[in-house]
Amino acid sequence: MSETSCFDCGNPSTHTRLPHAWMCKACRRRRHYHPQPCPGCQATRPLAYRLTDRADDTPIVCASCAGAESVFACSECGREDHPYGASRCARCILRERLTTLLTDPDTGQIHARLRPIFDELADSERPQTGIWWLRKQPGIGPRLLGQMARGELEISHDTFRALTSDRAHNYLRELLASAGVLPAYEPRIERILPWLDLKLAPLPANHADLVRRFAHWHVLRHLRNVARQRHLTKATTDNARDHISTAIRFLAYLDQHHATAAVAATQEQLEHYQTIHNISLASEYTFITWLRRSRINTQLRIPHAPAGTPAVTISDEQRWQHVERLLHDQTLRTYTRLGGLFTLLFAQPLSNIVAIRTNQITITTDDRVDITFSTIPVQMPAIVDQIIRNHLQQRGKSLYASRNTDWLFPGGKPGRHLNTENIRAQLVAIGIKPHESRKAALFQLAGETPAPVLAELLGIANTTAANWAKLAARDWTGYIADRAH
Ligand SMILES: [Zn+2]
Ligand SMILES: [Zn+2]
Ligand SMILES: [Zn+2]
Secondary structure (H helix, E strand, C coil): CCCCEECCCCCECCCEECCCCEECHHHHHHHHHCCEECCCCCCEECCCEECCCCCCCCCEECHHHHCCCCCCCCCCCCCCCCECCCCCEHHHHHHHHHHHHHEECCCCEECHHHHHHHHHHHCCCCHHHHHHHCCCCCCHHHHHHHHHHCCCCCCCHHHHHHCCCCHHHHHHHHHHHHCCCCCCCCHHHHCHHHHHHHHHCCCCHHHHHHHHHHHHHHHHHHHHHHHHCCCCCHHHHHHHHHHHHHHHHHHHHHHHHHCCCHHHCCHHHHHHHHHHCCCCHHHHHHHHHHHHHCCCCCCCCCCCCCCCCCCCCCCHHHHHHHHHHHHHCCCCCHHHHHHHHHHHHHCCCHHHHCCCEHHHEEECCCCCEEEECCCCEEECCCCHHHHHHHHHHHHHHCCCHHHCCCECCECCCCCCECCHHHHHHHHHHCCCCHHHHHHHHHHHHHHHCCHHHHHHHHCCCHHHHHHHHHHHHHHHHHHHHHHHC
């Protein structure tokens, strides 16, 4: 090895002077980026030094163990980790760029309110990522931060509310909230605000005003409490929207039928309302209870929701949206559409649906389609009947036809029907939960159909039907009867 070759690879180089030899650029870089446990002190550091500067066979150790000044040390902070540029580490470069970005031109200092952002980013585990974030063509986040530091944008949630809500904006907003620069916020709650504005826009001013108070003082406050305890789920926020929609519906009813404001609504009016909307009492409770508690209207009373009854977590509105999609979305597989529709409309469990045989289906001469889920034929509504007729025709042409199957949904294996998971997975993929949907369907059907008929129609146990009927109707009618005495 000549006097001017790299001690590591042997190539000629006078790039870096070590006490015992030269080291080329590539080897220096490799050793810097791949620190190893030092045989002298066990610390993980870049190793390139000989324990003594003479013997060629002494172990290669860190600079400290060799008593040398490290060529790997950052020229600014002296640390060897997070190598980045030629002489300075990623952390020092990041601090410099953050300082430039976050300096308030009025004070020449880092903007006082953005100081926590500086600390958070500058001390991050991977400063290289921060440098990338602040790259030469900065993205939305750093651009907004710069504008905030220079006083061109207000540092507030309102600023974000006025901007589009995409990943980049949300990331910065969450960063500001997590560093305590902005109060905590919950994106799922936040998305309700523009939705609320849309819902309120067409309403008369007095309705809009009341619903807005209900939404802010009760519904959103409740959601924020739930979010603080980290229990917020999609079902909770869906429910919240449902409470708001229900309040709007109730006010519209008062307007149309009685020309009364919520303030003056009477118990009779409420009861009439309940008899014409014989479903989903639970969501009305919230608004009526709020009217009472905030002393806007103390005349209205609603009996407590019966305890221990089945719970419905899907609103009627959601259920009908799902039905609409399944009726019209031709991109979905037919078995997914029909499976979902049988669940959403006839409360059929998927295990029954996959096992429907063609002899349970009757097509009359005038093209009516009846399905006998249990013992009574049920007439299929429009569009559903069309989908079934098409499916039966297509099915005749399919590769399973030769197997002479009588399953409505033949499976992949000869003689077997489709697996429930095939339908379930596809429904879940488009946001439909079969089990919850079935409960919602039962709830509505139970409100419309006497329990024994329901039991026979759907093939469910009499007691199950009765329980659903109780939830959907009996409690309320019983209550009205009581008041009549
Ligand atoms: Zn080398
Ligand atoms: Zn060492
Ligand atoms: Zn440094």
